[in-house]
Amino acid sequence: MNRWLKRIAYLFLLLLWLIVMAFPTLAFLLATQGELQLGDEPRSHIRFFMVQEETSSGVGVEWVREASRLENCTRTTLRYFLWEGNEAGQNVSFCQCYDPATNAPLPIEESRCTP
Numbered sequence: 844m845n846r847w848l849k850r851i852a853y854l855f856l857l858l859l860w861l862i863v864m865a866f867p868t869l870a871f872l873l874a875t876q877g878e879l880q881l882g883d884e885p886r887s888h889i890r891f892f893m894v895q896e897e898t899s900s901g902v903g904v905e906w907v908r909e910a911s912r913l914e915n916c917t918r919t920t921l922r923y924f925l926w927e928g929n930e931a932g933q934n935v936s937f938c939q940c941y942d943p944a945t946n947a948p949l950p951i952e953e954s955r956c957t958p
Contacts, residue, residue, distance in 0.1 A: 886917045899928025910956045916940040918956055
């Protein structure tokens with residue numbers, strides 16, 4: 844039992860070290876390209892982007908995923924990590940539904956993520 848706990852601890856430390864070592868590379872890519880997207884599908888991806896406004900600077904994260912228990916709907920969450928400016932009230936999460944026949948986005952009034 845003690846041997847397995849050591850192995851799990853070593854694995855955790857290795858993963859933590861890899862994350863710390865990957866951070867400068869990700870920061871460089873984000874700074875040079877302005878955004879970095881993981882996933883190619885428009886309805887399922889995570890996108891990191893630079894926020895460079897007059898009053899605020901930082902990084903934004905957009906996470907688009909399928910809404911649970913609903914077909915043809917996605918839930919989008921936007922989070923901002925600002926080092927300059929005020930981030931109060933800027934984080935948002937919303938639902939977007941699509942017409943099953945045409946695949947066109949429905950108006951926000953018709954987009955409800957709760958069945």
